[in-house]
Ligand SMILES: NC(=O)C1=CN([C@@H]2O[C@H](COP(=O)(O)OP(=O)(O)OC[C@H]3O[C@@H](n4cnc5c(N)ncnc54)[C@H](OP(=O)(O)O)[C@@H]3O)[C@@H](O)[C@H]2O)C=CC1
C-alpha cells in the first residue's frame with residue numbers, strides 16, 4: 026500500500042518528466058515564437074530544436090517525414106525539401122503498412138522497421154504500438170535472433186553505444202558522447218549468450234535495441250531516454266572471428282579479473298553521467314550473469330532480465346496455471362516441477378518459485394521448497410553421482426563434470442535419484458505436474474517425456490520457454506498432440522494456437538517482455554533507487570491475476586504482448602507501491618493522487634506535435 030505520509034507531489038514530478046519531452050524547452054522561446062506564429066496555441070505541447078533544413082529532416086527524433094505543416098516547413102527551413110502535400114500520420118501509416126506487407130521474409134521486415142526507426146521514431150513507435158502483437162515478432166523474438174546472427178551483414182546505421190577493450194581508461198569520457206542528458210533506462214549486453222543462440226559478440230546489439238523499443242512501445246518510456254549498450258569484451262565465436270565483415274573486436278573473450286574490472290569501469294562511467302538510470306543486464310552467460318547481479322544489485326539501480334524478469338513471468342504462468350486447474354493460487358507447494366536448464370534463466374526462475382513457496386507459507390523450510398523442483402542441465406538430472414549406473418539410459422559419468430555446479434545449482438541436487446538421469450526417466454520417477462524449458466536446446470522435451478508426463482496428470486503444464494522459436498524445447502503442436510490436447514501451454518516465442526481433434530488449444534507466450542517495460546515505468550515514475558526481489562514477486566502475482574475465469578478455462582493464462590501497455594501499467598503500479606513501501610522511492614507523492622493516473626500520464630504516446638526552431642543560445 027502507498028504510504029500517505031509521503032506527501033508532496035509525484036504529479037508535479039510527472040509533469041516535469043513530461044515537459045522534458047519538449048526538448049530544449051524554454052518558456053521565453055515558446056512565448057516569442059507563439060506570438061510570431063499564431064497557429065500555435067500556448068497550451069499545445071511543442072518540441073523545439075536549434076536545427077534547420079536537412080538536419081531536421083534527417084533527425085529521427087524530429088522528423089515527421091511528409092507530415093510537416095506549411096508553417097513548420099517555413100520556420101524550419103525545409104520548404105521544398107519534402108513533397109508539397111502535407112500528409113498526416115494516418116496516411117503515412119497506410120503507406121508504411123502497405124510497404125511492410127510487401128516484404129517477403131521476417132528479416133526483410135526487420136530491416137524495413139529498422140530503416141523506419143532510423144528515419145522517423147514517432148511513426149515507428151505509432152506503428153509498433155498499434156500492431157504490437159504482430160510487430161513484436163519482428164523487432165523482438167523470434168526475428169531479432171536472426172537479425173543478431175546477421176547483424177554484421179545487415180548493418181546500416183549507428184544506434185546505441187559500444188564499449189570495447191580498446192576503450193579501457195576512456196569510458197568516463199566516452200559516456201559524454203551520448204547526445205541526451207536524461208537517460209532513464211539502459212539495456213546492456215556482452216553478447217555472450219544471445220537468446221538460445223550462444224555467443225554472438227557485438228552482434229548482440231540488436232537485443233538491447235529491441236528490448237528498449239519494447240520499453241518505449243509497451244512501457245511508455247521516452248525514446249530520448251533510452252540507451253542500448255554493448256560491452257564488447259571479444260567473442261569466442263570462431264565463425265564471427267573469421268568473418269572479415271564482423272564489426273566487433275577480433276579477439277577472444279576477456280575473462281576473470283580482466284572481465285570484471287572492464288564491466289566495473291563501464292558501470293562507474295555510466296553512473297558518473299546517469300546516476301539515476303535503471304540498468305538492465307541482458308543475455309550475459311552463466312555465471313557472469315549472477316556474479317554481476319550480486320555485485321551491483323545493492324549498490325545501483327539494476328537488475329538482470331534473464332534471471333529476474335524471466336522469473337516473474339514464469340512464476341506468473343505457473344500461478345495462473347494453478348487457477349486454470351481450479352486450484353488456489355497459494356497451493357504452489359503441491360506442484361512437482363521439472364526445470365530443464367540450470368543456467369541464468371533456469372536457476373532464476375526456480376529461485377522465484379522457491380521464494381513464492383516460502384512466502385505462501387505452506388512449506389516448512391526453503392529446503393522443502395527445493396525438494397519440489399528437479400533440475401536438469403545438458404548432462405541430465407542434477408542427482409546423486411554415488412548411485413550406480415543402471416538401465417535408465419543415462420550417460421556415463423565423465424570425470425569432474427559435476428565439479429562445475431555451484432551452490433545455487435547444488436540446492437536442487439536430488440540425493441535419491443541417480444545423477445544425469447535422462448528427462449524421460451526423471452519424468453517417470455517424479456510424475457511432474459509442471460515442466461519448464463530454459464535450456465536453449467531445441468527438441469529436448471521428447472515425445473516419450475511429454476507422453477509420460479501426460480499419463481500422470483490431467484492438465485500437464487508444459488512451458489518450453491527458450492528463444493527464438495527454433496530453439497524451443499518442443500512446439501505447440503507437439504505438446505498438444507502428445508498430451509491429447511490437455512496441456513496448459515506457453516512458449517518463450519510465439520506459436521499459433523493449435524487445432525486438436527476439432528478443439529482450439531490456446532498458446533500463451535511467457536516472455537520477460539511482459540515484465541520489464543512495466544518495471545522500467547514503475548522505477549522511472551517512482552525514481553526508485555534499487556530494484557528488489559519483492560518487485561518481481563508482486564509483478565508475478567499481478568500478471569497471474571489478469572486473466573478472467575473464462576479466459577483461464579479456455580487455456581489463456583494472461584494477456585498477450587498485444588496488450589503490453591495495459592499489462593505494463595498494472596506492473597508499474599505494483600512496482601511503485603513496493604518502491605514506496607520499501608522506502609526506495611525518491612519521487613514524492615501528493616495525498617489523494619491516483620498512482621494509476623500518474624503512471625498513465627507519464628507514458629509517452631507517439632503523436633506529432635508542432636516543432637519550433639529556437640536560437641541555440643536561448
Ligand atoms: N522466455 C523468456 O522470457 C526467456 C527465455 N530464456 C531462454 O532460456 C534459455 C537459456 O538461457 P540461460 O539460462 O540464460 O542460458 P545459460 O547458458 O545460462 O544456461 C543454459 C542451461 O541449459 C542447459 N542445457 C543446454 N543444453 C541442454 C540440454 N540438451 N538438455 C538440458 N539442459 C541443457 C545448460 O547446461 P550446461 O550448463 O550443462 O551446459 C545450462 O544449464 C535461452 O534459450 C533463452 O532464450 C532466457 C530468458 C528469458
Ligand SMILES: CC(=O)C(=O)O
Nearest residue numbers: 220221331492536537
Ligand atoms: C527473452 C530473453 O530475454 C531471452 O530469451 O534471453
Ligand SMILES: [Mg+2]
Nearest residue numbers: 220307308331
Ligand atoms: Mg535475454
